[in-house]
Amino acid sequence: MKQDDDALDTLVRKRIRALRVALGWSLDDLAARCYLSPSTLSRIETGQRRIGLDQLTAIARALGTTLDQLVETVDDEDVVIRPRHDESRGVSTWILSRGPGTQGVTVARMRLTKPARPDAMNAHPGHDWFTVLSGTVTLLLGERRIVVETGEAAEFSTMIPHAFGSDDGPAEILCMFDHDGRRTHLHQAP
Known part of the structure; x- marks a missing residue:
């Protein structure tokens, strides 16, 4: 179970960074929108800090997504769509x-x-x-x-x-x- 939790944690961190980059935002830009410091966001993205639920909610809102979408697990075992x-x-x-x-x-x-x-x-x-x-x-x-x-x-x-x-x-x-x-x-x- 610990391995699954670590994988989800890593996935959430990657999603946060990918969404921020896709929006063309710096750490400072996202920090201003979710009321966290740029250094806190940097440590969250790199896995050097645990993510609190209140922080995750604020980050999701600032990125224009939902908490559910940010933490959903995706079964991507078979991504091929067959006729x-x-x-x-x-x-x-x-x-x-x-x-x-x-x-x-x-x-x-x-x-x-x-x-x-x-x-x-x-x-x-x-x-x-x-x-x-x-x-x-x-x-x-x-x-x-x-x-x-x-x-x-x-x-x-x-x-x-x-x-x-x-x-x-x-x-x-x-x-x-x-x-x-x-x-x-x-x-x-x-």
Whole structure:
């Protein structure tokens, strides 16, 4: 357990320094913002001084982050995002956000190889958003058939029955789904 505590302590110190440097701040700049002396901050960053909770809170606030973000442990054993293939739907999916993002939004990259099918249209609460990275995508939205080209984006209410797929060859899209969109569009990928 002591080794884990030491690793987290070292990580927090590195984060403090990295955030300070990323903001272009000197020790004096950060010290003025969190009401600590530059020498205290220097000793905190280098591990020559223990960090008090009150100091850590002030430092996090000054750096524009939260205490939770500053001390969170990160499981970075596997940082590679591998695709999930669903051959029957003609979709490969890379879920780019680990866990629910801001307000439950999930970001995914999808490679579509089959056309949109009217019998696959679905409706659910919320909104979907996608931008076409390559190829052409057909969006079936209610009674409409909308062609979305490379570089274009679409945003629509998902209460309207909808489906999307590639048009004339593979297409790649970057999507944002709310909770219901994630459940509807991503659940079928194995």
